[in-house]
Amino acid sequence: MGRFIEGCDRRQQRFLPDCVDDYVAQDSPVRVVDVFVDELNMAALGFADAAATGRPGYHPATLLKLYIYGYLNQVQSSRRLEREAGRNVEVMWLTGKLAPDFKTVADFRREHGAAIQAACRRFVMVCRNLGLIAGGTVAVDGSRMRAVNARDRNFTPVTIRRRMEQVDASIERYLGMLDTADRQEGEAADLRTARLTTRLDELRRQMRELETMEQAVAASPDRQISLTDPDARAMASAGTGTGQVGYNLQAAVDTGSHITVAHEIINLSHDRTSLASMGRQAREATGSGTLTVLADRGYFSGPEVLACEAAGIVPILPKPLTSGAKADGRFGKQDFVYQAGSDTYRCPAGETMTKRFASLEHGMTLHGYATPACRSRCTVKASCTASIERRIKRWEHEEVIDAMQARLDRMPNAMRIRRRTVEHVFGTLKDWMGRSHFKTRRLKNVGTEIGLHILAYNIKRAIALVGVPGLIAAMQA
Numbered sequence: 472m473g474r475f476i477e478g479c480d481r482r483q484q485r486f487l488p489d490c491v492d493d494y495v496a497q498d499s500p501v502r503v504v505d506v507f508v509d510e511l512n513m514a515a516l517g518f519a520d521a522a523a524t525g526r527p528g529y530h531p532a533t534l535l536k537l538y539i540y541g542y543l544n545q546v547q548s549s550r551r552l553e554r555e556a557g558r559n560v561e562v563m564w565l566t567g568k569l570a571p572d573f574k575t576v577a578d579f580r581r582e583h584g585a586a587i588q589a590a591c592r593r594f595v596m597v598c599r600n601l602g603l604i605a606g607g608t609v610a611v612d613g614s615r616m617r618a619v620n621a622r623d624r625n626f627t628p629v630t631i632r633r634r635m636e637q638v639d640a641s642i643e644r645y646l647g648m649l650d651t652a653d654r655q656e657g658e659a660a661d662l663r664t665a666r667l668t669t670r671l672d673e674l675r676r677q678m679r680e681l682e683t684m685e686q687a688v689a690a691s692p693d694r695q696i697s698l699t700d701p702d703a704r705a706m707a708s709a710g711t712g713t714g715q716v717g718y719n720l721q722a723a724v725d726t727g728s729h730i731t732v733a734h735e736i737i738n739l740s741h742d743r744t745s746l747a748s749m750g751r752q753a754r755e756a757t758g759s760g761t762l763t764v765l766a767d768r769g770y771f772s773g774p775e776v777l778a779c780e781a782a783g784i785v786p787i788l789p790k791p792l793t794s795g796a797k798a799d800g801r802f803g804k805q806d807f808v809y810q811a812g813s814d815t816y817r818c819p820a821g822e823t824m825t826k827r828f829a830s831l832e833h834g835m836t837l838h839g840y841a842t843p844a845c846r847s848r849c850t851v852k853a854s855c856t857a858s859i860e861r862r863i864k865r866w867e868h869e870e871v872i873d874a875m876q877a878r879l880d881r882m883p884n885a886m887r888i889r890r891r892t893v894e895h896v897f898g899t900l901k902d903w904m905g906r907s908h909f910k911t912r913r914l915k916n917v918g919t920e921i922g923l924h925i926l927a928y929n930i931k932r933a934i935a936l937v938g939v940p941g942l943i944a945a946m947q948a
């Protein structure tokens with residue numbers, strides 16, 4: 472044998488260090504978890520106090536430490552946490568060798584959703600006190616996360632119609648095969664007929680179930696039913712066949728430290744109604760007087776931008792490019808210049824378009840602008856409109872959109888900063904979750920899970936910024 476590093480003899484006495492503390496490195500994140508939870512005022516955050524009677528239960532601090540450790544180390548299931556508590560030296564160190572059973576662990580997460588979210592917010596406060604969160608600018612984005620609900624167990628009018636067409640086509644095919652089998656004789660033909668009849672009965676049963684489901688979906692408030700997790704919703708995706716049933720995680724991430732300062736889980740498949748809400752939460756978490764919020768065009772909504780402005784939040788996001796005229800090769804709205812002084816538009820032919828009418832669309836008052844020149848003397852009309860005249864609509868609060876566009880023009884790298892800030896968070900969280908889905912069902916419970924994920928992410932981020940000793944010292948100060 473050559474020279475190799477040799478291990479110890481497993482039968483020798485004192486094979487392992489005397490003290491369990493010796494197993495845990497001084498810069499191990501588990502020490503941060505320990506100090507963070509010990510410094511929390513558990514009762515004020517809403518964790519249950521000890522029962523006055525009966526057998527004593529586990530202290531909520533023990534179970535919270537166990538969960539935070541689990542989410543830091545990609546162990547999110549209660550059964551796996553139970554196993555880790557019995558074999559993982561860091562967990563033994565953390566919990567004082569307590570090993571609660573998986574049901575106790577799962578019940579704690581289910582019953583303490585609000586308190587766990589409060590602990591997550593408390594860690595953001597720790598980062599703020601440490602000076603990690605500059606607070607001037609956050610990037611907001613949403614990401615679809617898979618629910619425990621399979622796609623086959625989610626029903627919308629479109630999916631039901633598609634499945635009915637598939638079942639119809641199968642029934643037609645089997646009826647044709649049955650006709651063929653009926654024209655043949657012999658034992659094999661009889662067997663085939665019996666098999667086809669059974670299959671046809673099964674398909675007709677499926678069709679009846681789909682018809683019943685169609686009525687239930689039509690009667691549901693948002694025309695959608697998920698059987699396994701009733702709160703999960705179909706999340707559209709740009710790629711064909713890549714849609715999933717799940718939730719939409721909204722996150723606001725500080726552009727300086729990349730700490731996630733606010734998050735929210737919703738079951739809408741779009742981001743259009745989340746900008747102001749995320750901005751307010753982020754401003755409260757960062758304590759900023761004025762907060763700049765960077766978002767992508769999926770968040771664009773006039774009323775949301777207006778609500779941000781009213782709340783002292785400065786949104787910067789691009790407008791969606793939805794001009795049908797531009798797509799058809801004609802002048803788009805951006806080719807018409809608004810003249811604020813006279814409240815008119817100057818069209819590409821240099822004519823002045825004046826305010827003519829008002830209309831109400833989706834609760835927004837829009838003013839229409841037009842010019843008689845379209846009907847009489849325009850030489851470029853073919854490049855402008857296929858109608859008698861071109862009309863430009865302007866929202867009554869369009870000035871907030873114009874101001875936002877001006878801010879975006881002054882900050883050309885805004886979307887690059889947004890992308891590199893927030894997409895890393897989603898990438899990391901999805902990497903931690905792996906190919907898996909949420910472990911729990913219902914919006915409230917999924918919110919607790921994501922709160923633990925965000926807390927774990929923020930702890931890792933803060934450790935990367937100031938190190939374990941620095942973070943511990945700051946929490947104990």
Ligand code: SF4
Nearest residue numbers: 818820845849855861
């Ligand atoms: S069609 Fe009307 S709005 Fe369009 S360029 Fe001509 S005059 Fe202007």
